[in-house]
Amino acid sequence: xxxxxxxxxxxxxxxxxxxxxxxxxxxxxxxxxxxxxxxxxxxxxxxxxxxxxxxxxxxxxxxxxxxxxxxxxxxxxxxxxxxxxxxxxxxxxxxxxxxxxxxxxxxxxxxxxxxxxxxxxxxxxxxxxxxxxxxxxxxxxxxxxxxxxxxxxxxxxxxxxxxxxxxxxxxxxxxxxxxxxxxxxxxxxxxxxxxxxxxxxxxxxxxxxxxxxxxxxxxxxxxxxxxxxxxxxxxxxxxxxxxxxxxxxxxxxxxxxxxxxxxxxxxxxxxxxxxxxxxxxxxxx
Amino acid sequence: xxxxxxxxxxxxxxxxxxxxxxxxxxxxxxxxxxxxxxx
Numbered sequence: 114x115x116x117x118x119x120x121x122x123x124x125x126x127x128x129x130x131x132x133x134x135x136x137x138x139x140x141x142x143x144x145x146x147x148x149x150x151x152x153x154x155x156x157x158x159x160x161x162x163x164x165x166x167x168x169x170x171x172x173x174x175x176x177x178x179x180x181x182x183x184x185x186x187x188x189x190x191x192x193x194x195x196x197x198x199x200x201x202x203x204x205x206x207x208x209x210x211x212x213x214x215x216x217x218x219x220x221x222x223x224x225x226x227x228x229x230x231x232x233x234x235x236x237x238x239x240x241x242x243x244x245x246x247x248x249x250x251x252x253x254x255x256x257x258x259x260x261x262x263x264x265x266x267x268x269x270x271x272x273x274x275x276x277x278x279x280x281x282x283x284x285x286x287x288x289x290x291x292x293x294x295x296x297x298x299x300x301x302x303x304x305x306x307x308x309x310x311x312x313x314x315x316x317x318x319x320x321x322x323x324x325x326x327x328x329x330x331x332x333x334x335x336x337x338x339x340x341x342x343x344x345x346x347x348x349x350x351x352x353x354x355x356x357x358x359x360x361x362x363x364x365x366x367x368x369x370x371x372x373x374x375x376x377x378x379x380x381x382x383x384x385x386x387x388x389x390x391x392x393x394x395x396x397x398x
Numbered sequence: 399x400x401x402x403x404x405x406x407x408x409x410x411x412x413x414x415x416x417x418x419x420x421x422x423x424x425x426x427x428x429x430x431x432x433x434x435x436x437x
Contacts, residue, residue, distance in 0.1 A: 133406070148399055151402055152405040152406075155405060155406060159409070258409050258413070261405070261408050261409070266401070368416070368417070382427060385434060386430075389434070
């Protein structure tokens, strides 16, 4: 695995450079906004990556909570399957808000179930706790990028840096929730901290769909979605957007991987130090 | 154009700052491991 990481890091750096070149040079200039619209190629992929990371944090937190009891573990698996099935059926039976594509809703339901069972298969109980911490931390970094690049786009286009619009406000609240989650994990010494943090993450994740669907449900100043929401986009712009998202996803994956290894190492050192202190106290050394 | 460059530069400043933070933590941890080995 140690050899794979540098290769992936080089490939990611190349992909990020290619994405930057496409965004600044190749993508066509938008007619009304001009060059400032190119912020979109960093703002939107960062937002999607943050949402994905927070969703992973949510699923890992649930896993951490339910695995402590075999019955709740089985029950949660059944509930996740039921939600995926109901989402697929509901997408084609229930009348969705205008612009929301049925296939996008169904795919989201299936995707959540696949991620849940993927985490269940590949991570131990301790692993799910570390995964939750790592995804929240990296998610906050990407959410910070969203909150910085958004106003830099809004100032020349809207004439204001910020407005208390539902999309913007709910994104700020999301960032604050996960920042408080990280502060809880950083400063609480209690043995129950991972459980409390997991519970906070489950409630915090409720804000993710609110942020995502707010532009469909409420009247908002934020531009309407261009994918899966009935909006239209030049295919060349879509290509640049997807390449940049892929680049940011690879980058986020690598950062999460490094942070995960760092956390595992940190916990091993803390455990060794605790055993050392115990041995010193007993005078067995 | 200034806003565009500001957005792209600030994105990478945020990411690089986080990577530097991780690198510092990693190096601090390595020092701790070294001092434990010396014991």
